[in-house]
Amino acid sequence: MSEFLQFVASGVGQGAIYGLVGVGFVIIYNVTGIINFAQGHYLMLSALAAVSLREAGLPAVPALLLAIVAGALAGVATDRLVISPARRHSTLTLIILTVGVAIAVEGLALLIWGVNPRRYAPFTAGPPLEVGGAALSRQTLWVLAVTVAMALALWWFFQRTVVGKAMQACAMNRDAARLQAINPAQMSLYAFTMAAAVAGVAGVVLVPITSAYYDMGIPFGLKGFTAAVIGGLVSPFGALAGGLLLGVAEAVAVGYVSSAMAEGVAFAVLALMLVLRPEGLLAQVRTRWA
């Protein structure tokens, strides 16, 4: 039993990160129709920026905040420098453009930070907490707390702010949104910025658990995408739930199936989801984001 709890505890921590990356996929996909391959790269940029800013002597809080801003700016840059000028091109071209962005960003990170992984100390030092015999590291608690906070913030944003509602409208029907004087280019900018910022948050809470390195973007992007699809690719909250499910499934697969196949289990879940429930696990929230 305590073993099983350990798997779940590990899985939830990882899954929260997948979910946060997945949120970005959902936001961008719904507002613009683009699957953004650079999504995991914002996480990477923020994680590495956090390490560098801290090493440069900044106190923890401003360093982390600035690192998130750096990630968000990368989102702004993606939209303004690449997506916006190509607005008239086909969706396929736009998707491939994000592949180009991902390649260039990864190269830039390699240029700036080199290949060696960097470490960032946990936010709060101390031994892990015992929950029913399972160890839950303090940083994992941070990850969970931040994820919950992000979920609440997203809910508030989409339900209570004008921009959030406009983005929702855009997601439901882009043409209709245009008729209501919602500027799609502006919405696209917001979507990329938000997606990158959320991934950036994931990046900075993640670094202390593992480490930061230049090519972590693709694997996290992939897991985030899987999380988003499990959630139906329609709702940020679906993506968060999908991420948690994916994380736990992976950890449990390590425990009871085979550690070599754990990743395969995750992708097989993705494939099965597509076949059996293409509308995602949370189909009922399809028409609403909250």
Added chain:
Amino acid sequence: MGLRRWAPLALWAGAFGVGVLLMPIADALPFLTRANLVVFALHGIAAMGLTLVMGFAGQVSLGHAAFYGVGAYTTALLTAKVDWHPLLAMAAGAVIAAVLAALLGRIVFRLRGHFLAMATLAFGLVFYVVMRSWDSLTGGNQGTGGIPDFTLGPLRFDSDTSMYLLAWAVLLLGLIAARNLLSSRPGRALVAMGSSEVAAASVGIDVARTKMAVFALGAVYASVAGSLYAHYVTYVSPESFGLLPSLRFLVISTVGGIDSVWGAPLGSAVVVLLTEGTRELVPRFVSGATGSYEIVAYGLALVLVLLFLPRGLAGGAALLVRRAAEWAGTRRQPAPTAALEEVELR
């Protein structure tokens, strides 16, 4: 009659000649070798399959390298372990790839939107994990080797030059096959489906089935290229068939342009030139530059090509030819440039 029958043959012979001419060009360029030409041709073949899928089924595949892998592993196992003839092994790989693609297509073509993209992504990754984990069959992470050279009767393809000529010939065969197909009943059905599914169905075309067929055909192209790859490198490991190679094929097809089967070889040439060119040129402008500069340059070049040629090189070239014809006033056919630009992929 005689002339008309032989003209296409002469044309393709000429195309083969162009491929041969690429060799001295590659030799003359400091940053290209004939090995690059082999890779160019192999990737061109595989990407051509993807071009067919994207251009006509209107679906993005993110797992194309898996079919490349099916061909490579089938050849590796059948020629190295049980001594099949390379051609037989290649055919076996093609059949397996086609069946897998048809099964996958059958499941996902009922779905709409970007679901094929996602399903192919999942399929590609599951394939990758299976290749890594099924040690007893595939050699797992360590890969499997000992693949003999490709032979065809008395011919043995064991050098870069011979392998390139073989791959180029196969690429041209692939082009011929694609063009034969496109100028016939099933091919016209594909083109029709690619531009209006509801109208295609209205003349009796079974859209789901046709998509499945073109998806299987695309997989066959990739598989054949994969078989040749296995013979060329003589060793296969999962690393060559994961997500990054799939993205590479996607990039080749898109950069080349998905409106024409010529797009794939064009795109493949551009990708090889970009990678090798940046490798050679960047260190000349930035002293002490290493791999990372090349990657940045490659990524930026890719972005720029797509920003300025959204329909890819083939699309851009077609547009250019049309514009030139218009400008020269030699147009015998009207030039529907506007229509060309407006054709959107769903």
Added chain:
Amino acid sequence: MKLTFWRTAALVVAALLFLAACGGEEKAPGTPTPGGARQPSGEPIKIGLNIEQSGSASVQGEAYARAATLWAEKVNREGGILGRPVELVIVDNKSDPTEAAVLTRRLVQQGVVAIVGPGTSPTTLAAMDAILESRVPVFSMGSADQIVVPVQQRPNVFKTPFHASQNVDAMLVDMKRRGIQRVGLLTVNNPYGESGLAAWRAAEQRGEIQIVAAEKFEANATDVTPQLTRIMSANPQAVVVWAIPPGAPLARRNAVENLRINVPMYHDAGAGAELFLRLAGQSAEGAFMVHPKTLVWDQIPQSDRQYQALQEFGRLYTQRYGEMSGFASYVWDALGLLKAAIEKAGSTDPQAITRALENLGEYVGATGVFRMSPQDHLGLRSEDLVLVTIRGGKWQLVR
């Protein structure tokens, strides 16, 4: 302010400059002053480096590139080879098997007399056909045995890292001393981990050890606690982690911080030198590692045969880069062996270099003492490996 294309571009450039300013890699103080040796002259001797500067094995490739650059500077400072300067042609194969094969051919076409690399097993095996056709001597830094075995089919292929099996043998020596008979294995799910796993399975077949649990993890995993939980439930007397950074230090942290594992943990030489210490932090204390002597180069007694070689390599490398890497000495020694062979052959003819390598006798390198022969293209013994541990945040020689 409205974000137009150009304004954003300006912003990005500014951000990049800022990041470059504070993010730059730690670089050690300037190059050592040039010595007084005569300047090499004549046509340079070209040696190719086909290494993994980006992609999945870039941590290794980085160390390879550093060692190679350092070596070339030293050799050219000291008069070159046969009085001729050395020119390194370094190419990045992006850890991609196909690129590794293509680049081998390209380097040969560019007229290199020898190639160092590829630096991993899959890139080497993919390039094998090209390597064999090239006929130039090639040093691989891959760990798989089949890179140089059977030697009749690998006439021009050499390697410098110990076989995985030799690392296992060295660990087994220490385990026997501690009475450890049951181990749990945690290997990274890639070719690197696979070669370790295979070597351990072989040892188990020989009856030297009992493997009670074998788990794998992905190279980019962020948490391997589930795997460790599984391993510990099988009650091993020791845990062996076969991985490179960031996986190896992550496993150590998870084991110590989350599970408080109190059995000995062994790492292989790939776990990362200072990088391991940095990434594992406090948790590194007490971990064991089997490693060439390079990691504790400054603790090796003068009586050791490798003393000189280690001093030279260790001093130069740490002075320049501020830290040691477990991978660097493989390239350093490969280049050193090539230099010795070229000098012995008195020519840069590839065939002659290959023959000279096989008949070099003993070559004392930083990795170990090489005794290459026509039957053995590695020539290292597992006795040259040492067991080290971490005390007070520093590597300490155990034995």
Added chain:
Amino acid sequence: MSLLQVEDVTVEFGGLRALDGVSMGVDAGRVTALIGPNGAGKTTLLNVVSGVLRPGRGRVRFRGRDVTGWPQHRVAGLGVARTFQNLQLFGQMTVREHLLVGRYRLTRTSFLEAVLRLPRHFREEKEGREASDALLSRLGLADVADWPASALPYGRQRLVEVGRALASEPSLLLLDEPTAGLSGAEAEEVGRLLRRLAAEGLAVLLVEHHMDLVMSYSDWVVVLDHGVVIAQGPPEQVQSDPQVIEAYLGEEAA
């Protein structure tokens, strides 16, 4: 028994009834016109007959065979061809190619036969070419046979769609506003063509706004309003039906 029989067909879109118990028939050798105000459900009915939509209730019978809910391509395979209200031409295809695609159901060449250029390909290409050339001259499109259809003026594009439908040698032709955007003279041309086709035994179901055309060229008129058939009969009879007049007047007044 009519060639096409629609029985009690009902279609709902999210609670809105687009068709409500529609029954009607289309006979061979006659031009049947389907008229009604905007939003009456005319195109919806065409979509149900051609297999684009599956009705919530009711049957569609073609030659006595129940084809309700059959996929579009199978219905087309039986010899039901159609055109679209908003043109659905094939991108860059030439006019002749459109007609060749139209012959899809009449031909058999497979992927393999096409790639390998086996005899069936050549035979069918030759037949296809002859047949489409004949049809092209009949439609007056021979001079633009090799033009990309998208480069033609709008009126002739409509004609290409009709040509594509006719190329499949259908026994039932469904036309969705074939004269929309056409000049009076062009519309007359279409009308005469329809009469000739009907005379050859084809069944034509025409959705049309152009009242003059309907009245002068159709044999039978069905009037739909709010998804319900409010009248049917010969043109002159329908023309004087008070319910029809009201439906149309209502529209004009609104």
